[in-house]
Amino acid sequence: MKLSxxxxxxxxxxxxxxxxxxxxxxxxxEDGTIESLLIEQGKNFFSLNRDGETRIFWGxxxxxxxxxxxxxxx
Numbered sequence: 622m623k624l625s626x627x628x629x630x631x632x633x634x635x636x637x638x639x640x641x642x643x644x645x646x647x648x649x650x651e652d653g654t655i656e657s658l659l660i661e662q663g664k665n666f667f668s669l670n671r672d673g674e675t676r677i678f679w680g681x682x683x684x685x686x687x688x689x690x691x692x693x694x695x
Contacts, residue, residue, distance in 0.1 A: 627690070632660055635683050636695040641675065644690075648676075655679050658690075 624647060632641040646659040660675045675694075683691040 622685075627658070627685075630685070631689045632658075632677065633689050633691055634695050635691045635693055639695070641677075641692065641694070645674070658682075 624644075627647075628644045630644070632643065633639070634641055642660040644658050645661040648656040648659070650656050656679060658677045658679075660677055677692050677694055681693050683693055685691075
């Protein structure tokens with residue numbers, strides 16, 4: 622799977638059902654395994670500013686589906 626394939630998927634919290642944002646980058650360990658995904662959260666409706674970035678650790682991923690990535694984070 623390519624990074625570009627991951628970037629097209631929605632990141633959904635299994636705890637709240639919320640869309641957490643989209644993948645903008647990944648952290649890779651020296652041994653080549655993925656440590657975490659860097660998520661850019663959506664724009665705030667009122668200010669149109671970015672809310673920031675969130676790190677999703679590989680261990681927090683429940684399932685990678687065809688269209689979504691389910692994570693155990695809220």
